[in-house]
Amino acid sequence: AAAQKEGFRYFMEKETYEQSAVVSDILTGRIGKGGIRLDELPADWLKRFSSITLCACGTSYHAALTGAYLLERLAKVPTRVEIASEFRYREPILDPTGLFAVISQSGETADTLEALKLASAQGLETLALCNVDNSSIVRAASHTVLLRAGIEKGVASTKAFTAQVMALWLLAIYWGQARSELSEETLARELDALRRVRVAVKVQPRVHDRLHRLSKRYLHGHGFFFIGRDIFYPLALEGALKLKEISYLHAEGYPAGEMKHGPIALADAELFTVALMPRSCLHEKIKSNVEELSARDATIVAITTEYFELADDIIQIRAYDHPMLEFFEMMVVLQLLALEIAVRLGNDVDMPRNLAKSVTVE
Numbered sequence: 001a002a003a004q005k006e007g008f009r010y011f012m013e014k015e016t017y018e019q020s021a022v023v024s025d026i027l028t029g030r031i032g033k034g035g036i037r038l039d040e041l042p043a044d045w046l047k048r049f050s051s052i053t054l055c056a057c058g059t060s061y062h063a064a065l066t067g068a069y070l071l072e073r074l075a076k077v078p079t080r081v082e083i084a085s086e087f088r089y090r091e092p093i094l095d096p097t098g099l100f101a102v103i104s105q106s107g108e109t110a111d112t113l114e115a116l117k118l119a120s121a122q123g124l125e126t127l128a129l130c131n132v133d134n135s136s137i138v139r140a141a142s143h144t145v146l147l148r149a150g151i152e153k154g155v156a157s158t159k160a161f162t163a164q165v166m167a168l169w170l171l172a173i174y175w176g177q178a179r180s181e182l183s184e185e186t187l188a189r190e191l192d193a194l195r196r197v198r199v200a201v202k203v204q205p206r207v208h209d210r211l212h213r214l215s216k217r218y219l220h221g222h223g224f225f226f227i228g229r230d231i232f233y234p235l236a237l238e239g240a241l242k243l244k245e246i247s248y249l250h251a252e253g254y255p256a257g258e259m260k261h262g263p264i265a266l267a268d269a270e271l272f273t274v275a276l277m278p279r280s281c282l283h284e285k286i287k288s289n290v291e292e293l294s295a296r297d298a299t300i301v302a303i304t305t306e307y308f309e310l311a312d313d314i315i316q317i318r319a320y321d322h323p324m325l326e327f328f329e330m331m332v333v334l335q336l337l338a339l340e341i342a343v344r345l346g347n348d349v350d351m352p353r354n355l356a357k358s359v360t361v362e
């Protein structure tokens with residue numbers, strides 16, 4: 001196993017470092033002259049659907065939430081997101097002209113598979129975004145876009161999340177093209193950003209080292225809030241989930257603008273707030289949300305591009321002109337922050353207690 005880790009301490013760490021290569025694989029053959037190509041889908045197939053439902057569990061559900069912002073913005077397709085275990089039992093009313101898509105790393109998650117079968121039984125066409133070819137979910141779906149993340153061993157998902165968000169982003173652009181919803185300018189901007197993700201997800205030694213040193217300050221306290229807005233809200237959920245999974249510390253992801261409706265009552269110096277503060281997306285809004293928390297003495301860890309006087313600690317990321325690039329660079333920070341805290345606590349990062357890589361029972 002040591003050899004398989006290629007010098008890294010944990011599979012999760014190795015997989016975090018692999019994300020740049022994964023992104024290159026995902027884009028291979030998919031950016032052409034006319035825009036995005038997804039050859040696994042029949043030509044014009046998407047045109048027949050008036051909406052899409054995305055259904056998943058865990059980290060894959062967070063990718064789905066991110067995808068909803070992208071699909072509505074770029075493809076202008078009404079998008080709904082469902083947690084598979086809830087969806088199955090709530091007698092859902094499905095749009096008969098909608099597409100039902102599931103997202104799964106393993107392709108074997110029982111709740112997601114059953115949700116897919118339920119939608120098929122109602123006569124809907126289905127799409128699987130899945131990392132494992134010939135898995136149960138791939139076999140049950142009408143069509144599949146394989147994620148191309150490679151084998152993921154760490155129980156806490158890293159590179160599969162990247163691959164899921166990338167697949168959803170590609171789908172949103174591809175569908176936007178098909179529906180003629182994308183101006184030439186927007187398409188060019190998206191393609192340019194796609195080509196730069198590889199750089200944004202590359203681990204910077206400076207940042208990893210900083211997270212290693214910073215982690216010792218955050219081993220106590222009564223919990224973490226990860227806050228963000230827009231696509232940085234699902235990313236905040238994912239950052240909190242990573243920390244919970246491997247450090248066993250209490251962490252919650254929250255939409256930054258919603259803190260004032262309850263959670264701000266928890267704010268004090270022992271409440272650690274990890275604030276996702278991109279430059280390219282609602283910057284002033286998130287800043288004022290963080291100001292409110294800081295005024296109540298919360299300890300602020302800001303992930304941001306510039307100096308921010310209210311932050312107790314800053315993790316600096318590079319500035320980009322596209323939110324998805326800031327998204328991916330912050331994602332790596334959150335993965336490594338969770339990793340470094342868990343390692344300091346002496347936990348087995350690859351085999352967290354009580355968790356399984358794939359949950360094939362209810």
Ligand code: G6P
Nearest residue numbers: 057058059060104105106109356
């Ligand atoms: C398990 C794993 C999670 C994963 C979830 C969904 O709980 O521990 O990391 O996100 O299942 O798995 P899937 O394979 O369907 O993406």
